[in-house]
Amino acid sequence: MRQNGLRLAASAAAVLLTGSLLPADRPAAGPWKRHTIDKSSRGADGTRLADVNGDTLPDIVTGWEQGGVTRAYLNPGPAKAGGKWPAVTVGKTRAVEDAVFADLDADGAMDVVSCCEGKTRCMFLHWAPKPKASYLDPGAWQTVSLPASRDEMCWMFCVPVQLDGRHGVDLLAGGKARGAKVGWFQAPANPRNAAAWAWHPLIGASWIMSILAVDMDADGDADVLVSERRGKTPGCYWLANPGPGEKQAGSWPIHRIGPTDQQVMFLCTADLDRDGLTDVLVAQKPREILFHRRKDKAGRDWESRAIPMPPTAGTAKAVAVGDIDRDGRDDIVFSCEQASGDKSGVMWLRNAPPAGKASAPALGSWLPRDISGPEGVKYDLVELIDLDADGDLDVLTCEEATNLGVIWYENPTRKP
Numbered sequence: 001m002r003q004n005g006l007r008l009a010a011s012a013a014a015v016l017l018t019g020s021l022l023p024a025d026r027p028a029a030g031p032w033k034r035h036t037i038d039k040s041s042r043g044a045d046g047t048r049l050a051d052v053n054g055d056t057l058p059d060i061v062t063g064w065e066q067g068g069v070t071r072a073y074l075n076p077g078p079a080k081a082g083g084k085w086p087a088v089t090v091g092k093t094r095a096v097e098d099a100v101f102a103d104l105d106a107d108g109a110m111d112v113v114s115c116c117e118g119k120t121r122c123m124f125l126h127w128a129p130k131p132k133a134s135y136l137d138p139g140a141w142q143t144v145s146l147p148a149s150r151d152e153m154c155w156m157f158c159v160p161v162q163l164d165g166r167h168g169v170d171l172l173a174g175g176k177a178r179g180a181k182v183g184w185f186q187a188p189a190n191p192r193n194a195a196a197w198a199w200h201p202l203i204g205a206s207w208i209m210s211i212l213a214v215d216m217d218a219d220g221d222a223d224v225l226v227s228e229r230r231g232k233t234p235g236c237y238w239l240a241n242p243g244p245g246e247k248q249a250g251s252w253p254i255h256r257i258g259p260t261d262q263q264v265m266f267l268c269t270a271d272l273d274r275d276g277l278t279d280v281l282v283a284q285k286p287r288e289i290l291f292h293r294r295k296d297k298a299g300r301d302w303e304s305r306a307i308p309m310p311p312t313a314g315t316a317k318a319v320a321v322g323d324i325d326r327d328g329r330d331d332i333v334f335s336c337e338q339a340s341g342d343k344s345g346v347m348w349l350r351n352a353p354p355a356g357k358a359s360a361p362a363l364g365s366w367l368p369r370d371i372s373g374p375e376g377v378k379y380d381l382v383e384l385i386d387l388d389a390d391g392d393l394d395v396l397t398c399e400e401a402t403n404l405g406v407i408w409y410e411n412p413t414r415k416p
Helices: none
Strands: 033-038 048-050 059-064 069-073 087-092 096-102 111-116 122-127 142-145 154-161 170-176 181-186 198-204 208-214 223-228 235-239 254-257 264-270 279-284 288-294 302-308 315-322 331-337 346-352 365-370 383-385 394-399 405-410
Touching: 033 069, 048 096, 059 111, 069 096, 069 111, 087 111, 087 122, 087 142, 111 154, 111 170, 122 154, 154 208, 170 208, 223 264, 235 264, 279 331, 288 315, 315 383, 346 394
Parallel strands: 096 154, 208 264, 264 315
Antiparallel strands: 033 405, 048 059, 059 069, 059 096, 069 087, 096 111, 111 122, 122 142, 154 170, 170 181, 181 198, 208 223, 223 235, 235 254, 264 279, 279 288, 279 315, 288 302, 315 331, 331 346, 346 365, 383 394, 394 405
16 A cells, blocks of 8 residues: 555455446457558557548547658548548658647648657647648648757647637647656747747656646636656646736646656546546556546645556556446546556446446446457557447557557447
């Protein structure tokens, strides 16, 4: 038992404040059918979504770290979603760690921002062609480096968001290693003038995993929610946006969430206990999902509880929340790294109602179930989305160690 009392044994007998972990049933419940969107390069490292062509379908952008390219994928629709998706390499990006869509110059064409680590230590802006017919033409894309980002740090994550109410969309970003910080790039009057983007650091960092733009204190603006993997105080925290003006370019007040002595990975937000307040869940090494239950609208009072992952899983990487089995209760999907041998890299925890409360929508016992099976070792972000339009949530992710690539798992709930 660690000092903060959150570590619980990952076994069938573990009893949580949120319920109990029941035995895994991989032979009975998984794996799910896997579909490959792309495996043409090496080291697929994260999937980010946006509708880039206005057809209401989510498209994907992914950085291929070892392959040194950033690629975008156009959703072909439910009938063709199980095959390879139309794709374009938007730019060459050595050691790319993250890529995200954003219409930076408001011309109606969805551009891409890439974050690179390693020796590159730079962010790149990929300008999309305005004609929709040219979107998949790699020769129609233009890539420029973001001068204010050069050699500042190993860039790990970026979130486009309007912060100052001026010009175009701004960019929240952060990284790891030498010089690491969390901060934002202020968009200039002409976003195409890459040299005019101004960098405003907010707080020092060691190894950032997640950055989300979330209104944490219900005051109407976007705050910054962060998971920090390393450093003197690893854990989750949020930075309170002071609002447009001089203070916005300085340090923002920090508010810690939960313990500050554990190695956390990717986080997500969800109202897991259905009390009307948005909670924070984060994957925590080696095998836990840490549930930070919000207790006030201002985001200052939190209660932290551990939900163990089963020993059949790899080590914790990312987490998402959604009703996987369509029973009206929110379940938890998680991805892993170090899922070698017979361990699974993607699984879900079924939110099973406690005895006598079959209709209760909140928290009961957690039943581990398999998704990926033993194939794949190092997975990344997970997105829950109905890609085949059959009424249930499928699981989109990527795997970089054995090069499964950009993939999705087909939820069998609606299948005969």
